[in-house]
Each structure stands twice: as structure tokens, then as C-alpha cells.
Amino acid sequence: MSTIRDIVILCNNRMAFPAIQTLHSLGRLHSIGVPVENEDVKAFCAVFASDTGINLIIIEKSKLKFQLQEITAIKDLKFIFTMTFPWKIPEELIRQHPNLFYNFHYGLLPEMRGADPVFQSIKKQKNETGISVHAIEKEIDKGKIILRKTLPLHTDFTHGMLCTHLSYLASYILPEVLTLLHRNDEGMHQDETVAEYYKKPTIADVSIQWEHQDSKSIQALVNACNPWNKGAYTHWNGLNVRIVEVSQTDTLSADQHAPGTILEINENKGLIIQCYNNTQLRIxxxxxxxxxxxxxxxxxxxxxNGEQFATL
Known part of the structure; x- marks a missing residue:
């Protein structure tokens, strides 16, 4: 297999870092493209580029098409991988350069299309998640799947923890992806009968619905919001509270309490809250x-004790 630096990664999140390092170690990484607004990712990539001699491209949305045209003109360029890249590749470029653009989607396709499959996989209490590497086409997340790797999803995983696991999974599967692409594997069409698309989470999506969510559903939502949203929203007497970390408890009350009611709040027992369907959580x-x-x-x-959190 070629050792020419013939691959460009376009990224917008730390999840791409292990793959960047692996591609460099394989002698395949030519350039990294990062949106101009992302200071944290730019800072890491700038240091990495300086240390390794890899080319760093700062991308502006208004100049996206022009800058991608320059990238596609790189001598011996083989592939452009997008990893959490926020902008659509122009359809014209996809048509002009078939078998060039591939996306690493950090969720299972076609069931978890959309902006944040990590959030949705945790919130919906899926038993597994994974990475889907697919060809980029006009429609978002609909290209043929080159490789799909699953990962067990533990109930204690936070959004941040799962992002880390998936980032290393992407790095681990890179040699297999490159082998498949080297063989001109065109991948498999996605099954539209099981496809789901999820938009970027809204305030409602990250707010606890005490009247409808049991303790396990709330735990999943809290984990899905940690750390990027600093927890899941709730409200008490004008005070906005985000619940960051919870655990299941066997605390039971002989009396009926409305969901959201504080059953205990003290230093010894902590904060225990009533949830839907007679379940409880320790906050x-x-x-x-x-x-x-x-x-x-x-x-x-x-x-x-006895006071009640409200749904936003």
C-alpha cells in the first residue's frame, strides 16, 4: 500500500485527533483542515502541524468551495476524510471527484443520522453505537457504507466518555478502511426502511420532563448532556439548575409524591428526587x-424536602 502523503482530514472536534495521529504514523496524512472559528481544535492542530510538518488549512465557510477546490488539486491526493466537519461538501465537487470524499460518522447508520448521534444514542438508551464510514453524497449521511463498526454502549457512559471511545475506535479501524478503499470497495446501500434523522438538540431536548421520564430515562439524558451542556436542565423557584451526574437508588417512599419532588436533601443521604413511574434518583x-x-x-x-423541581 502507498506511503505517499495522500490523505486530507477535515475536522471540527477533538474526536478526530487519534485518527490524525494514526494517519500521520502511517505516512498518509498530507493536510488537516479546520474551521476558522474553532479555537481549541485550531490550537491542537497548529501545534501538531508545527511538530510534524503536516500542512494546516484554516477554512472559512464563505470560501469553502474555493478552498476545497485547492485541496482537490493536491498532487497524488487519494482521499478526503471528514470527521465532525460542520459544513456540507458542495455537490459540484462530489460529482467532479467521485471516490474522493468519505465521512466518519460517529454513530450507526442509517438509524442514527444527524448532527449528534452520540447524544441521541445515549439519550435513547441504545445497547450499542459505533462508527459508520460512508461515501459522501448530496444528501447528508446517505452515502454507501464502506465500513460499520459497533461498540457496546454502557449505561454509565457520558457524552464525553463515549466521544473518547469512538475517537479511538476511528483510529483503530483506519487501516481496515484504507484496505477496503484501496480495493475499490464501493460499500453497501443504506436501508432506508430503518433510517432516522435527528436534528441538533434543542433546549426541549436537553430538559428533564419529570412528568414523563423515569429514573433510567433521566439518567440517560443527564449522561447525554455531560459535559457539553453541563448537564440536563431543570428549574426550581427561579433557579435554573443543570443536573450533571446521577445514580440509581432503591429509596422508596410509602407516600405518593409527584415526579420532581425532593424526597431527601441532606449531607448524609444527598439529594433524592422522585421520578415518573415511582422511581427515584440520587442527584x-x-x-x-x-x-x-x-x-x-x-x-x-x-x-x-417536599419541594418540587419543575420542567422548563
Whole structure:
């Protein structure tokens, strides 16, 4: 297999970093493209490019087509991989350069199309997730799948933890992807009968619905919002609270309480809240404008047993 530096990665998230390092170690990485607005990713890639001699391209949305045209003119260019890249590849370029653009989708296709499959996979309590490498076509996330690798999804995984696992999975499968592409494997069409598309999460999507969600559903939502949203939203008496980390509890009350009711709040037992369908959660960590803190420290705001969190 060729060792010419003939691959460009377009990325917008730390999830691409292990793959960037692996492609460089394989002698295949030519350039990295990063959106101009992403200071954190630009900073990492700038240091990496300086240390390795890899070319760094700062991409502007208004100049996307022109800059991609320049990239496609790179001598001996074989592939352009997008990894969390936020903008669509212009259809004209896809037509002009068949078998050049491939996307690493950090979720299972076609069931998890959309902006944040990591969030949706955790929130929906899926048993597995994974990476789908597919050809880029006009329609988002609809190209032929070159390789699909699954990963067990543990109930304790946060969004950040799963991103890390998937980033290393992408790095691990790169040699297999390159082998398949070297063999001109065209991949498999996606099954549209099981396809689902999810838009970017809204405020409603990241807010706890006490009246409808049991403890396991709330735990999944909280994990799906940690750390990128600093937890899942709830509300008490004018105070906006984000629940960051929870655990299941066997605490039971002989009395009936409305979902969202505080059953216990003290230093010894922590913060225990009633959820839908007579389930309960221990709230271990919360976030407010005053900072991150243990759940029971909401006592300082005047919260007491019997009071109730509300849905935003």
C-alpha cells in the first residue's frame, strides 16, 4: 500500500485527533483542515502541524468551495476524510471527484443520522453505537457504507466518555478502511426502511420532563448532556439548575409524591428526587451559575424536602 502523503482530514472536534495521529504514523496524512472559528481544535492542530510538518488549512465557510477546490488539486491526493466537519461538501465537487470524499460518522447508520448521534444514542438508551464510514453524497449521511463498526454502549457512559471511545475506535479501524478503499470497495446501500434523522438538540431536548421520564430515562439524558451542556436542565423557584451526574437508588417512599419532588436533601443521604413511574434518583452533582457542586448543597439556596423541581 502507498506511503505517499495522500490523505486530507477535515475536522471540527477533538474526536478526530487519534485518527490524525494514526494517519500521520502511517505516512498518509498530507493536510488537516479546520474551521476558522474553532479555537481549541485550531490550537491542537497548529501545534501538531508545527511538530510534524503536516500542512494546516484554516477554512472559512464563505470560501469553502474555493478552498476545497485547492485541496482537490493536491498532487497524488487519494482521499478526503471528514470527521465532525460542520459544513456540507458542495455537490459540484462530489460529482467532479467521485471516490474522493468519505465521512466518519460517529454513530450507526442509517438509524442514527444527524448532527449528534452520540447524544441521541445515549439519550435513547441504545445497547450499542459505533462508527459508520460512508461515501459522501448530496444528501447528508446517505452515502454507501464502506465500513460499520459497533461498540457496546454502557449505561454509565457520558457524552464525553463515549466521544473518547469512538475517537479511538476511528483510529483503530483506519487501516481496515484504507484496505477496503484501496480495493475499490464501493460499500453497501443504506436501508432506508430503518433510517432516522435527528436534528441538533434543542433546549426541549436537553430538559428533564419529570412528568414523563423515569429514573433510567433521566439518567440517560443527564449522561447525554455531560459535559457539553453541563448537564440536563431543570428549574426550581427561579433557579435554573443543570443536573450533571446521577445514580440509581432503591429509596422508596410509602407516600405518593409527584415526579420532581425532593424526597431527601441532606449531607448524609444527598439529594433524592422522585421520578415518573415511582422511581427515584440520587442527584450527585449539579451546576448553577454559582458553580459545580454536590446535589445536597442546593440547601444553601433554600431548597427543602417536599419541594418540587419543575420542567422548563
Amino acid at each position: 450527585n452533582t449539579v451546576y448553577t451559575d454559582e458553580g459545580f457542586m454536590s446535589g445536597h448543597k442546593l440547601l444553601a439556596f433554600g431548597i427543602k
